Amino acid sequence: MTRAMGDDGGETSHRGVLRGESGVNGRGTTAVAGAPAFEAVELARSYRLEGVSVDALRGVSLRISPGEFVAIVGPSGSGKSTLMHLLGCLDRPTAGVLRVNGVDVSTLDDGGLADLRNQVIGFVFQSFHLLGRTSAVDNVALPLVYRGVGRAERRRRAQEALTSVGLGHRMDHRPSQMSGGEQQRVAIARALVGDPKVVLADEPTGNLDTRNGEEVMGILARLNAERGVAVVLVTHEAEVAAQARRRIHVRDGLIERDEEDAR
């Protein structure tokens, strides 16, 4: 395996965390050309709770290509967040295979998983997950710290990302001084700053009113259409799901239906 170094990569190069044929390089691309963004085969996740096993996912197989726009929908407790956490490499499956950009995540140790997350995936959460007392620009720059990007370059890229979500005039505001919609846009800018292949968004409009929700969806749609970033989001809202080109319906830990709009 050859691991090319990215212009900003120092972090991933020395860990020696990748084994096998494929890997992530410093630019967030993989050694497996043309691989799906995600490929899951009989993916399962059980939790043990006070001696009782809860089968949150019971064998999910799916393939998501680069550049897709997918909504994961289903009733409360059906396993949507569990699936999202697995896809995002925030958690490991108890059975089955998951490949992210062609990399089998079972071949990675925790450091390798963190590298994969950092290089390939941007996260957006319902409750924003921003540092409340840190300026917008520093919140957005944070993921680049873990990549060893220098301070001036971090700031430049964070400013660019904030401008791209319409917050060029709010660089030095803190999240506590911003509206919910603005905070979610900061969170999107933070997800984008590392130039991810995929944005995973767990209920990104869940805490927003209709207008701000639409604005956030508009940004995600633009990101998908103009930059070819794959967007995978979990939502309860039918109007939000309708904006995705593909909807994966999850029920009782299984895929019940997988529907795609005609192009």
Ligand SMILES: Nc1ncnc2c1ncn2[C@@H]1O[C@H](COP(=O)(O)OP(=O)(O)OP(=O)(O)O)[C@@H](O)[C@H]1O
């Ligand atoms: N850490 C955990 N420990 C034990 N059980 C868990 C844990 N996380 C989730 N579960 C259980 O796994 C199942 C799936 O949960 P999950 O959060 O994935 O559902 P969801 O579809 O995202 O639900 P919601 O729409 O309410 O957020 C549920 O029965 C839940 O109680």
